[in-house]
Amino acid sequence: MSKLHLPFLRTPLLLCVLVLLPLPFKVISQDANTERTILLDLKKQLGNPPSIQSWNSSSLACTWKEVTCGDDGSVTGLHLGDKDITETIPPTVCDLKNLTFLNMNFNYIPGGFPKVLYNCTKLQYLDLSQNYFVGPIPDDIDKLSGLRYIDLGANNFTGNIPPQIANLTGLRKLFLYQNQFNGTFPKEISKLSNLVELELPFNNFLPSSIPVEFGQLKKLRLLWMTRANLIGEIPESLASLSSLETLDLAENDLEGKIPDELFTLKNLTYLYLFHNNLSGEIPQRVESLNLVEVDLGMNQLNGSIPEDFGKLKKLQLLSLFDNHLSGEVPPSIGLLPALKTFKVFRNNLSGALPPIMGLHSKLEEFDVSTNQFSGQLPEKLCAGGVLLGVVAFENNLSGPVPRSLGNCNSLHTIQLFSNNFSGEIPAGVWTATNMTYLMLSDNSFSGGLPSKLAWNLSRLELSNNKFSGPIPPGVSSWVNLVVFNASNNLLSGEIPVEITILPHLSNLLLDGNQFSGQLPSKIISWKSLTSLSLSRNALSGQIPKEIGSLPDLRYLDLSRNHFSGEIPLEFDQLKPVFLNLSSNHLSGKIPDQFDNLAYDYSFLNNSNLCAVNPVLNFPNCYAKLRDSKKLPSKTLALILVLTVTIFLVTMIVTLFVVRDYQRKKAKRDLAAWKLTSFQRLNFTEANILASLTENNLIGSGGSGKVYRVAINRAGDYVAVKRIWNNEKMDHNLEKEFSAEVQILGTIRHANIVKLMCCISSESSKLLVYEFMENQSLDRWLHGRKRSPSMGISAVHNSVLDWPTRFQIAIGAARGLSYMHHDCHTPIIHRDVKSSNILLDSELRARIADFGLARILAKQGEAHTMSAVAGSFGYMAPEYAYTTRVNEKIDVYSFGVVLLELATGREPNSGDEHTSLADWAWQQFGHGKPIADCLDPEIKEPCFLQEMTTVFNLGLICTHPLPSTRPSMKDVLEILRRGSPDSNGEKKTGAELDAVPLLGTVTSISATTQRETA
Template sequence: MSKLHIPFLRTPLLLCVLVLLPLPFKVISQDANTEKTILLNLKQQLGNPPSIQSWNSSSLPCTWTGVTCGDDGSVTELDLGDKGITKTIPPTICDLKNLTFLYMNLNYIPGEFPKVLYSCTKLQHLDLSQNYFVGPIPDDIDKLSGLRYIDLGANNFTGNIPPQIANLKGLRTLFLYQNQFNGTFPKEISKLSNLEELGLAFNNFVPSSIPVEFGQLKKLRLLWMRLANLIGEIPESLTSLSSLETLDLVGNDLEGKIPDGLFSLKNLTSLYLFGNNLSGEIPQRVETLNLVEMDLGMNQLNGSIPEDFGKLKKLQLLSLFENHMSGEVPPSIGLLPALKTFKVFSNNLSGALPPKMGLYSKLEEFDVSTNQFSGQLPENLCAGGVLQGVVAFENNLSGPVPRSLGNCNSLHTIQLFSNNFSGEIPAGVWTASDMIYLMLSDNSFSGGLPSKLAWNLSRLELNNNKLSGPIPPGISSWVNLVVFKASNNLLSGEIPVEITSLPHLSDLLIDGNQFSGQLPSKIISWKSLTSLILSRNALSGQIPKEIGSLPDLRYLDLSQNNFSGEIPLEFDQLKPVFLNLSSNHLSGKIPDQFDNIAYVNSFLNNSNLCAVNPVLNFPNCYAKLRDSKKMPSKTLALILVLTVTIFVVTMIVTLFVVRDYQRKKAKRDLAAWKLTSFQRLNFTEANILASLTENNLIGSGGSGKVYRVAINRAGDYVAVKRIWNNEKMDRNLEKEFSAEVQILGTIRHANIVKLLCCISSESSKLLVYEFMENQSLDRWLHGRKRSQSMGISSFGYMAPGKSTQQLHCAFVNGDEHTSLADWAWQQFGQGTPIADCLDPEIKEPCFLQEMTTVFNLGLICTHPSPSTRPSMKDVLEILRRVSPDSNGETKTGAELDVLPLLGTVTSLSATTQHETA
């Protein structure tokens, strides 16, 4: 009996003895202190991130943030994810001998793959995702032999994925998604017999097919290769992945049929294949009854929707959009109890929609647009009360809108345009609390507009219906409306002033109705308006000048109304892409901004308008003015004599005063000039200053003028560049002067003109160079057939002026102070033949038409108003047509007529943009 009780007596005694012994406690305490020291050193090496400030010497490591210990008190897990770490991983981390789990994801760790982790001999779980790692995955990564989980996703790794990764035999999860791999992934991955999750998505691999060997991964539950540059067919071997739950091959370039066996995988819940080039029919027999989500959109699939899809009782998402599917939608799909999203838009489907769609499930999205469906919309789409969108545009649907949609407050959008719907729009549709877009154009809806809209409705499109009645004054409550389109209806009455108070309105299109009266001028909140289209109504009165103050208005069409009076001068502030005021009763002058070929069709059928530019084909405003305000000849003669007399007397007095002033000033200013020499000189600053006259001027540019100055009687000259300002030298000119002096004053080169000296005062800077006779760019371009011209390839840009007119228009008896552009416009306005304006030295009969075209193009490109000049795209198109074709033959006269061509290009461009808007 005593023997039986001895073990029970001894055991408690032995435990008590062991507990009382000090040695084991001493050993454990030493290990804890060691790991504390390791962790504190690790914290310091990681840059002391604030997120782990709880790591301190006054507490035990197992209580610290992100530290987990095992049963023996040693650290087994470090969770340093999302801690703001910016340093590389130090080797110290592997001094934690029992470290098994390491999370360092969501940081900013730089550098290459941390090989220091090879010393963490017990590491099983490694997460380095979402950092800044670069370079290749090392070939010796298999030194982490104990790994079961590795996530290197969302980094910047490049190159190939090494085949040695297949030596990690215990690996169950391999995530390498969202890197910059530009090489290959190895088929040897198929040797990871324990692999359950494989994520290679979002990588730009070289075009690769899915290895047939991947069919050996019998435990694989997730195959995630979205946007991985896959090509070829989906291998039939994948149908043997009996454990597969999710197959995601979205956005690749896969082709061929979808293997029938995929629809028989018993565990498959998610099938994502959209955005490929898969073709053929979907098999009619579907046994994957656990499917929850199936997205096969954006492929080349054809045939009908399988009837067996009605058996997928767990199916929540069915997406077949943008394929070539035909036939009817099986009615059984309308009975699916879990269906939330149904998207079959952009196919060739026809027939009636499942009548019970939405009755047995909480349908959220319903998009059947751009098909050939007929009949009515299903009555119970919103029976579940969570429907967010009904999108069924571009079909042959008819009948009234189901009244149940008027009681569906969860709706964000209804898009039913381009169908055959009729009747009145249910009242609740206008006011559904969450409605944002209501697009009902191109139907036969009747009735009137509501006084109240949903508070957040921003887009209301009602074009081409049979709506009637006025715009209600309650439109002022449509405060969030951005787009209002109600063109081509039967709306009538005056446009209420309340419409001008909508603060966010950008597009107002109510053309083609029966509106009358004056357009409201009290524009309160239309600062965002970009399109105002009111054509084909019966509006009258003057065009409100306030329209000219709308800063963003780009499309304005008031044509085919009864507007009268002048075009407001404030319209000069507009910069429209499209403008049409045709077919009204407008009078007066067309504003200068629109008096050009870009608006040739903008003012038609307004008989009392006039223009300055003959291109618009309106009476000349100046001629009309002369005809209406002719003055007696004697009065004109008297005014002329008095004007000439006053001018002559003023000039004589001014001449004496100026000459006396200049003499005194020259003496006073000479002392203010300072000469800095870079060469031995045989002249003084007085020689230079006295010769800076218009007679010695040989060129001018943006920063000053250039003179040729004689320095002795032997005929030696220097070139003087004067950098000046009316007041004081500004900062940019000062920098230009200093730079040129610094460079040219210190270099000596046979091909660079010598800088002899500089002469400066408070308001002017003179650079004196040696003069190189006849060594200009003009001589090298045109040879010696030109007259002797100025001889400075280093005085910078010379603007079109006296010198260039001498070169190119010397034969024209024009004003020497008129620019080439002004002179050309004068010749055009006077009706001078263009051939008479061309330089005789370059005029060739066989290229006369091309030169005429370029001359006209120059006129248009130099119009005084920059906003009316053509775009460079249009200029390029014209110049392309001017040049010879591929056979070396020039274009015909009709092809080179620039004015109609540019007008057509501009008008078509404006019209296209208007229609797009």
């Protein structure tokens, strides 16, 4: 600047002009452009994820929703969580010099810990959770010296947690949950004096005790170390954590006493120590008056319940189940104003329950089962109006059911079996709006059965009581009933025909009553029936032949009645595991299927029966025929000549007339069929229609029959499903047909059965599929265990080895994952089961039978179903009491299939009160070794870890809470990690067990298991 202009610098006007010059704004604009260029370059290096397509050169970076900026306009934060990023983090990110916040969670980022972030010198917040990071956390992680928050959870980090992490002295939150750490965690963490939250759960650390030094973390509010392989005792130094609010050490191998001082921490709010080996008494002095939840279940604790628990005015959950506690429940527990959940089942508690229980709080869960309680149930359990369950079975309780429960519409379950209750059931209990399970067996209840039940009641168990009178005609309204057990009562009258229309009935047990008359012969809807027991009654007449058409009937007991006549020929279609027709008045020939030693005791005390097989202790049918009165030989000869003559004349006359008629009729009939193809076809509808004969029949079910049809001379086959109902399509069958066409006609996947075409007429619908040579997984797993007379093909006598089972699991998971996550609109199958998983010639899995499937309106959106559908043993518990469902019902059913693969058991093979899923959870809850649960026929040391992993995955898939179950995408990922990688190697069992989702298999109380039985 020349001297000529210098004097003007002193004038106020010029100073104002200089202040308003745009120079500083040009500098900021250049910085903004630079950072925008950096971000666009970052976007490119991350693979241009579609989720951040809004990033472009025509807008300011600070306007992008994934970007936050400081007051000076520089980028300070990146929010890139759940953006489907699959690339490693590039160094470019640290070119943003003022970056303090970086969130890249819920992506698919591979590789080791991103050391490129060391150049982000101002970084304070780092969240890389829920990705695919592998390898160890580097020893020089302390180069990120400014960190205050770090979340590396739900990845695949291994090795040790380095002690250098303690050099991050500003750290307030350290989250390393759900990884594959197989080394140690350092005691040096105790040096993080500013640490507020520490999460290390769901890791397979080397067996380690809790460092005494952790007591130095004076600011710590959360200590979470569930399933961290902890051993030894809980150190008393934890009582020095004066700021501690949540202590979760559940599911470890901790032992010894609970330190008395823990219950003196003033700020302690949540205490979870369940599923350990803790012993001794619960500390009797409780001064932690802020406690909201206390869970000490599944330990070895003894002594009594502390009286001081009655002082905890904020307590909402008290869970002490599965211990050795004795004595009475302190009356003060009944006064707690906030108590919602009270679980003390499986202890040695006795005495009367607090009579005011539920009066002062809105009680939701109440489980006191398997104790020695006496007296009556508290009258006011449902005073708050939100009680979900009353579970008190296996005690010495007596008296009537509280009348107040009859006004409790929130109830989902009442389980009072194995007590001394008496009197009549309050009317409102039968019809409570949300009632799903009513289990009252083994008491002295009396009165009659109601005409109306709760609309969604699926399990009614009344056996071994004194119920009397008839089954009311109103039984037709019990439409959602799956199990009806009223054995050993005083019920009488005829069995009403209305009971035969219940569409979901699986178990009907009415033995040991006083029923008389004939059985209804018109069985309309018993297509799901698996067990029918009517023994020890006074039933008479002929056995209805329709029973022989029940496709899933496995248990049939009609013994000790007055049935007469012949055993229906239709019984040849049955494939029972148990059959008992003894002690009746039956006559004629025992069906060929049962004429073997497997049914040696099935027909005793029927003096007029005969058999062909001399092994059975019955007269020979041919001998009886010879001994019967014979016609004279001349008469027989004359009858024979006349019969042959008439037959020949009739055939000759009819042949010419009928042949022409059939040709014309065939043309007319063929024209009435419409073919809609979805694949390239090498056959016509005429090929299919001509082969729908009984000789080609390979299966039948509730919605139709299935045929195997040859389509050429080369031996190629298709499977044809015929949906047909008495010449007129039933509305429900029409819906099933439409569902299969809508879904299978539009999707293509290697693990979903291929629909070739559909052929339809007014009265019948045909679905033509690719043929699966090896039929269903169900037959491979369970066919050998059933009676040899069931007609199981010889191929199913082979044991399905574990590698094949594992590949079947992966294939089926691929199909379901595609339906849930990759279809334009997600699809819920609603009937996933082993019989709907078909196997091709190489035993590869295909998902089949989409008659119950539904397409969701939006991904993740729950859908309303008009009625419950599915198969007993596979149905998710929430499906029994709500019609609002989502993909998690398929996850539950697939979990049952996984348990079938791992254990070899059938889906209904629990005890009399449980299914396979309930049984598996009980084994887990009791601490039984998982190895004892696995299929002994294929259990080999080299497969043990892999089978254990699949069993664990089956558990978490069948968790009662839908939100806790993984998605099918996650399930598939877990299974794929156990399959050969690109080098042909497999993950070890330990690596599989440590994958993120398997770490979430948490303990579930037995009451939750029973309420979802």
